[in-house]
Amino acid sequence: MDAIQNLVRENIRNMAAYAVADVPASFVKLDAMELPYRFPEDLRRELAAELAEAQINRYPNPAACGLQPLLRATFDIPEAARIVLGNGSDELIQLLTMLLAKPGAKMLAPEPGFVMYRHNAALFGMEYVGVPLNPDFTLNLDAMLAAIETHRPALVFLACPNNPTGVPFSREDVQAVIDAAPGVVVVDEAYGAFSGGSFLPQAGGAEKLVVLRTLSKIGFAGLRLGYACCHSALAAELAKIVPPYNMNQLSLAAAKFALRHYGWVAEKIDILKHERARLAQELAALPGVRVFPSEANFLTARVPDAASVFDTLKANGILIKKLHGAHPLLEGCLRFTVGTPEQNRQVLAVLKTVF
Numbered sequence: 001m002d003a004i005q006n007l008v009r010e011n012i013r014n015m016a017a018y019a020v021a022d023v024p025a026s027f028v029k030l031d032a033m034e035l036p037y038r039f040p041e042d043l044r045r046e047l048a049a050e051l052a053e054a055q056i057n058r059y060p061n062p063a064a065c066g067l068q069p070l071l072r073a074t075f076d077i078p079e080a081a082r083i084v085l086g087n088g089s090d091e092l093i094q095l096l097t098m099l100l101a102k103p104g105a106k107m108l109a110p111e112p113g114f115v116m117y118r119h120n121a122a123l124f125g126m127e128y129v130g131v132p133l134n135p136d137f138t139l140n141l142d143a144m145l146a147a148i149e150t151h152r153p154a155l156v157f158l159a160c161p162n163n164p165t166g167v168p169f170s171r172e173d174v175q176a177v178i179d180a181a182p183g184v185v186v187v188d189e190a191y192g193a194f195s196g197g198s199f200l201p202q203a204g205g206a207e208k209l210v211v212l213r214t215l216s217k218i219g220f221a222g223l224r225l226g227y228a229c230c231h232s233a234l235a236a237e238l239a240k241i242v243p244p245y246n247m248n249q250l251s252l253a254a255a256k257f258a259l260r261h262y263g264w265v266a267e268k269i270d271i272l273k274h275e276r277a278r279l280a281q282e283l284a285a286l287p288g289v290r291v292f293p294s295e296a297n298f299l300t301a302r303v304p305d306a307a308s309v310f311d312t313l314k315a316n317g318i319l320i321k322k323l324h325g326a327h328p329l330l331e332g333c334l335r336f337t338v339g340t341p342e343q344n345r346q347v348l349a350v351l352k353t354v355f
């Protein structure tokens with residue numbers, strides 16, 4: 001047999017695997033935009049009882065499991081939109097890319113942006129066009145429109161609010177991109193719950209619009225539940241490539257439970273939005289620190305020495321994300337997931353010893 005490396009597709013051979021951080025249990029984990037809260041004991045017991053009833057001997061039937069109507073009611077998803085479930089929105093990003101990766105087709109997204117877009121373009125042989133954001137991380141609309149005109153992308157991704165910057169794009173700018181794009185535009189609202197505006201009310205209208213959401217950032221990253229709200233024409237094509245049993249009974253049951261207790265979730269979102277404002281203010285008060293305006297559950301800040309701030313926090317048992325080095329515009333940048341009030345106090349206490 002040939003060596004495995006020689007059998008593997010060349011574009012994959014040259015990739016690096018996504019490294020999931022291995023974090024000691026004692027650490028304050030503020031690197032991955034997870035909700036820092038779990039359901040209280042009584043709800044966890046109720047959830048356990050419901051999971052015990054799940055028919056794990058049967059294949060799941062996501063279309064009939066009752067989750068879509070709950071999503072529709074909880075998030076006001078228009079009747080016209082179809083809801084396609086994915087094993088995390090990551091899977092939907094992959095499926096959308098796979099669907100549109102005709103030979104010569106291009107994907108376009110602002111940079112710095114969510115790393116999985118570029119990764120999936122490479123995976124499926126789409127040419128990737130990254131369009132730099134403005135230095136304040138707002139969308140460079142002129143550059144976007146020019147790039148759309150030049151490259152005629154089959155697929156555009158706009159994370160709004162954007163990751164890793166937290167900065168939202170103006171509604172007018174996003175709409176201008178949708179209007180100009182010759183292909184599908186995915187408005188990725190992974191952080192939509194922490195933000196003001198949403199394109200969900202428009203989902204199901206234009207054939208080219210996909211609004212992508214997830215339960216991951218609002219308390220349920222472990223369930224792996226993402227959903228794409230889109231026109232039925234696109235949903236019908238996607239249905240041909242979604243693995244028939246991509247969702248599992250336990251996730252589906254747990255997600256339904258979570259949505260029936262959305263009041264608890266909404267309360268936590270409110271706490272985090274409040275904490276976001278407080279943390280932003282305190283970070284900005286540190287000498288030499290610039291905090292970018294965020295509508296997500298994290299804050300991106302530029303500091304004089306990102307590596308040493310990152311290392312000091314880590315030495316104190318706090319893990320954040322070092323963005324410095326990932327893109328020229330992210331020079332000196334760190335990303336702080338907003339934690340509980342106590343966790344944020346710990347972060348600030350350490351930072352006050354550094355600055």
Ligand SMILES: *Cc1c(COP(=O)(O)O)cnc(C)c1O
Nearest residue numbers: 088089090159163190214216226
């Ligand atoms: C976290 C994130 C996702 C992926 O979320 P999952 O549903 O957990 O796969 C998608 N898009 C953006 C912009 C994200 O930050």
